[in-house]
Every structure is written in C-alpha cells, then in structure tokens.
Amino acid sequence: MAVNYNAEPILTVKGLKQYFKVSSTFTVKAVDDVSFDIYPGETYGLVGESGSGKSTIGRSVIRLYDPTAGEIHFNGRDISGKLSKADNQALRTQMQMIFQDPMASLNPRKKVRDILGEGLDIHHLYKTKEERETIIKNILAKVGLAPEHAARYPHQFSGGQRQRVGIARALIMNPKLIIADECISALDVSIQAQVVNLMKDIQEETGLAYLFIAHDLSMVKYISDRIGVLHLGHLLETGTTDEIFANPVHPYTRSLLSAIPEPNPRVEKNRKSMTYDYATSGIDYNVGSYHSMGGQHQVFGTDEEIAKWTSEKF
Amino acid sequence: MSETKEKILKIKDLDITFKTTAGPVHAIRGVNIDLYKGETVAIVGESGSGKSVTMKAAMGILASNATVDSGSIEFTYTHADGSRETVDILTKDKKWIRKHINGKRIAMVFQDPMTSLDPTMTIGKQIMEGMIWHFKTPKKEAWDKAVELLKEVGISDAEKRMKNYPHQLSGGMRQRVVIAIALACNPDLLICDEPTTALDVTIQAKIIELIKRIQDERGISVIYITHDLGVVAKVADYVNVMYAGKIVEKGTIDEIFYDPRHPYTWGLLSAMPDLNTDDRRLYTIPGSPPNLLHEKTGDAFAPRNRYALEIDDKLEPPMFQVTDTHYAATWLLDERAPKVEMPAELKARIERMKEEAKKNGSEL
Numbered sequence: 001m002a003v004n005y006n007a008e009p010i011l012t013v014k015g016l017k018q019y020f021k022v023s024s025t026f027t028v029k030a031v032d033d034v035s036f037d038i039y040p041g042e043t044y045g046l047v048g049e050s051g052s053g054k055s056t057i058g059r060s061v062i063r064l065y066d067p068t069a070g071e072i073h074f075n076g077r078d079i080s081g082k083l084s085k086a087d088n089q090a091l092r093t094q095m096q097m098i099f100q101d102p103m104a105s106l107n108p109r110k111k112v113r114d115i116l117g118e119g120l121d122i123h124h125l126y127k128t129k130e131e132r133e134t135i136i137k138n139i140l141a142k143v144g145l146a147p148e149h150a151a152r153y154p155h156q157f158s159g160g161q162r163q164r165v166g167i168a169r170a171l172i173m174n175p176k177l178i179i180a181d182e183c184i185s186a187l188d189v190s191i192q193a194q195v196v197n198l199m200k201d202i203q204e205e206t207g208l209a210y211l212f213i214a215h216d217l218s219m220v221k222y223i224s225d226r227i228g229v230l231h232l233g234h235l236l237e238t239g240t241t242d243e244i245f246a247n248p249v250h251p252y253t254r255s256l257l258s259a260i261p262e263p264n265p266r267v268e269k270n271r272k273s274m275t276y277d278y279a280t281s282g283i284d285y286n287v288g289s290y291h292s293m294g295g296q297h298q299v300f301g302t303d304e305e306i307a308k309w310t311s312e313k314f
Numbered sequence: 315m316s317e318t319k320e321k322i323l324k325i326k327d328l329d330i331t332f333k334t335t336a337g338p339v340h341a342i343r344g345v346n347i348d349l350y351k352g353e354t355v356a357i358v359g360e361s362g363s364g365k366s367v368t369m370k371a372a373m374g375i376l377a378s379n380a381t382v383d384s385g386s387i388e389f390t391y392t393h394a395d396g397s398r399e400t401v402d403i404l405t406k407d408k409k410w411i412r413k414h415i416n417g418k419r420i421a422m423v424f425q426d427p428m429t430s431l432d433p434t435m436t437i438g439k440q441i442m443e444g445m446i447w448h449f450k451t452p453k454k455e456a457w458d459k460a461v462e463l464l465k466e467v468g469i470s471d472a473e474k475r476m477k478n479y480p481h482q483l484s485g486g487m488r489q490r491v492v493i494a495i496a497l498a499c500n501p502d503l504l505i506c507d508e509p510t511t512a513l514d515v516t517i518q519a520k521i522i523e524l525i526k527r528i529q530d531e532r533g534i535s536v537i538y539i540t541h542d543l544g545v546v547a548k549v550a551d552y553v554n555v556m557y558a559g560k561i562v563e564k565g566t567i568d569e570i571f572y573d574p575r576h577p578y579t580w581g582l583l584s585a586m587p588d589l590n591t592d593d594r595r596l597y598t599i600p601g602s603p604p605n606l607l608h609e610k611t612g613d614a615f616a617p618r619n620r621y622a623l624e625i626d627d628k629l630e631p632p633m634f635q636v637t638d639t640h641y642a643a644t645w646l647l648d649e650r651a652p653k654v655e656m657p658a659e660l661k662a663r664i665e666r667m668k669e670e671a672k673k674n675g676s677e678l
Contacts, residue, residue: 049514049517050485158602160602161602189542189582189586190360190585190599190603191602193584193586193597193598194600197595197598216515221587255516256515259519261545261548262544262547263544263546263586264670265567265568266568266671266674266676267674273516273523275520276516
C-alpha cells in the first residue's frame, strides 16, 4: 500500500528520552533523544540488538512508562505529559499493543470471549449483550478463527491461534496504531508467515499503522515501509526499507545487515559477518546530528564521520 | 571432507513413544540419519517435530517416560590408542553412557546458555569439571587447558575470565563458554540444539562462525538442530527435514535449497522471506503442526498440504529416491502422481538464489 508522506503523521515522537534511575549514582539511559514519525497506513520497523531500547520506545509511546523528556503527538493530541481523562480515553482505544508471548499476555482464567470483550466493557462500546457477541464474532472471523473459539480458554489453542487472539484483542478497539513488540518471534516459522500475512491484510483493509519491533531483519524488511535502526538507545539511521537495505551508511547498520543469515547456501558459506564494537569504534553517539542521504534516509553522526562512511563501499 | 568417509553415527529406524497421562505419544516414527567424520548434518523442523528427542536418544538422556520401540543408534569412536569401536547406544545403560559417551565423545550445546551453566560455579571450574571427571587430568593441567579453550573460543582476558561467574558475562560470551565446555574433552561429535536461537543476529553470526572454525580445525562432526534455514544454509553439508516425528526430505544442502521436492520443504523455504522477497504475500503452510496424540493414517502432513493426493489419507508415502543422496517422502514423486510443480513464488526465488550464487562465483 502506498503511504502518503505528505499527510499528517499519526504519531510524532520528538526527542524522546526514557531514563531509569537504578540508584542515586546510576541511571540507565534506555532511550536517548529519539525522534521519528509514523504516517497513517504505514509500517515502521524498529530494529536493533537486545538492550538497544526498541521495546522501551514502544512502551513509552503507549504510555506504559512516563517519558523522562520529549514530546509524543498521537493523532493530533499531545500524549507525553500528564494525560487528561479524555486524552487517556482516546489513547487507550486508538493505540493498541500486541505482545511477544501470547501465552503470557492472555489471561489463562478468562475465555477468549471475555479477553476480547474486556476493552468493549470498559469503554461501553455496545448497547446490548447481542451486540457485544456480534462484535466479538466479527473480529474472530477477521483473524481467521471460528465463532465457537470464543468459548475456549487460551491454553486450548496452538501458538499461532493464540497470537491471532492477541491480534484480535488489539483490533477490536478499531485502533489507528498498533505496536507489535516482537509479536512473531515466539512462533514457528510456518506460523510466522501466516501471522505476518494476516497483519498485512488487516492493514490493507483498515489502513491502520504498525510500529513493528523485531530483531529478525528479514521479516522486518518484508513487512516495513520504513525502518529505524537503534543501538544503545540512539536512533542511528532511518529511511525507507529500500534505502536502508540498498545503501546502509552507519557502520552499525552495516554490521547488522551483514549478519542476517540468508537461505542461500552457496552465498552464505562464503560470507563473513562484520564486527562492530561501539567501545573501540571511536564513534560517540552523543555528538553529531542527522544528515540527510536523500529521500527519507537520515543518518546520525558528525560531518567527518558521515563523509568517511559514505566514501566506503558496503 | 576426507576421501574415505568414516561413519560416526548411524541412527536406524528409530521409533520412540512417550507415555503421557493423555495416552501414548508416538514422537519419533522411523528416523534414519547417517553422519560421517568432519561433516555437518542439520535437522530442520518446527517445534514438536521430534528433532530434539532424536538427539537426546543419541545422548542417552531421554525423559523417563520415553520408550524406544525399535531401532538402533550406532556410534563409532576412536580410543586414545587409535583403535575404533562401534557401540549401539540404545543397548547400553545410563551409567555406561554417562561414563563413556556424554561429554567425552558426544558433547551438546543447548539453546539457552543461562540455563545450561551452573550459576554458583566459576566458569573455569565448569570447563575443568569434565576433564577432571573423565580423564583424571591434574588440576594444573586442566586449568591451563581451560585457559587455552577460552582463548580458542574468542574470549579475551582468559585468565581473568576463569574466575568469573556466568552472570558476569553477556549472552554471547556465555554461549562461547558453553562451547568451550563442550570441547574440553575433545569430543568426536558435537550436537548443537538451537545454539543461537536465544541470541541476537550479530552475535548469532559470530557463534556460528566460531563453531564452523572449530569444526574445520579439529575435524569433528556436528549435528545442528534448528528451525532457522538461514543458519542451515551457512553451516550444513546435509539437511534432514523433519515433520511429525519423521524425516520427510533429506539431501545435500544444495539439493534441499535449490531443488526441494517435498511440499513441506517448499513451505518452510518460502515462509522465511529472503532479502529480495517482494511478493505481496508470503506463501504459507496452512494450519498448525499436528498433535501426535491423535495418530492418523496416511501422511501426517496431508491436512496441511495443498498438494495432497487422495492416497495421502490412506497410506504413508515411502521415501522416494531423487538422486543418490536426495530422498523425499511424498506421493507426488510417485510415477502415477499428477505432475505438480513447486509454487511459482518459490521457483522465482530459487532462480534468484542461483543467480546470486553465480555472482558470488560458485555456480551450481
């Protein structure tokens, strides 16, 4: 689906900082000055190794954490400060999350009907019992489950079906943005493809936007329109999927891309992955600015660094 | 690969059933695997397909509710004086296996390094443990060898690290330590059970390259258990694709990746997008892996197979031979079967892969 980049972004994150104070002398800077936009109908992929802050960004955006600094605008509302009741109401319905492990994120003591219906109950989104039932049935059908599945408990499903319930729970509120935090990592390969196809179909149909957080780069490349590369809480490079994969500039991005195993034995056997070590690279993430590489492509670094990286061939 | 291939491991017609409260689960249904010295075999399959159980049987560490109904696991190893001996692991008791096989001749690397290391013991001690137990190596000598091993697996400051506890190391470092422990007794066979699944891509690549390097240097055989075809492409010489306790396709790495014959292998290959996939939708295998509690007649894959024939519901397909090394268990290869081509998406993809291989200077 073509994304209109001239439209008003659905989500704008500006200078987001999320610090965790561990002790009086030690603060973890999990996210440090990260800015990005997501447009309606777009899938924005966040990639990086564990500890890079990608999940923290997702959780700060949906306000599971209180951001230390920075602005978050969602659908025209400022949702970074203290939330008013109306803002909270809008945020809780229009932004939803899909979690990594469906077994851990679904209440084992509730039937699927009540897991899905919880949001409807809280926000009074139906008038009669029958209406509630119809909404639940429709959403189940949408994610490829049968109506009778509503009466089952999460443990009675297979992993892929459970994740479908997780997706249904997010969709039932008709959100404008879904944060998918490693939502396919815990699934089997053949099931991953089913879930990704489902997510794409739903996007096509409803025009919602995804913030897709994952470490599996080949899947991210497949599903995302644009990608942001994170390392140690800093957004190092962002751009459309094609721009990043065809012309990675930052050494960290290059090392990430070189590490993706490709299912092509003849090529793979002769390939060596690149090493990137922040401590010895001489790069300081705290100095520099974003440099445009044309199009949507932006790279973070000092002028000299950018000149050096662009002259090297990947 | 040596000229005269020495067989290390021969698993023949292995059949394993688990007794559970819900009834017997027929987890392994006639598995055959051959492994030669210095080679790498990958076992690919989804969770529950029986790949780990097969290897646990070879290590003699099956759960107590498992019974081996039939089959043999012949393991050939070299004594210190150079003489060779072949044993059927299934006929030996646990104590004998513990003393002669586990850790000494067959070593295993597990998925999660945090759970496979002892958190209360320094890593130095954990590396030395096996040598002291199996070979009665003097402590000083074991210490020196452990330091050597840590250097070999790429850990800097080895002497200092010897006194560290597992929690002081990062995930990638921990897995390196696990590999060092596995190598401590000079095993003939290294089994890696999803060695990189819990690790990041960048670290994953490093660990795989490490295992590969060590294999080349020491000439040991490696069995990889994984569901990641990218990893398989990088390491394996031979591939076995498992589904519901059976090997459905086996062949050399080139045969499996460039000329797959079984619909399940087609599905696996196309379900993982490569970096050039621009198809709008991924080709998927419908449904989910079967519950082995309810055994069905015929081909276990038939309900998920869009190319299933009528006979698939009645009779299990035998292994059809494609080439000397390539076999697949699907009725599609029978001469009476209608001619079915692999999905067009996959075909285009394989063409692309070949093209790329050509560019890399190793044409098929």
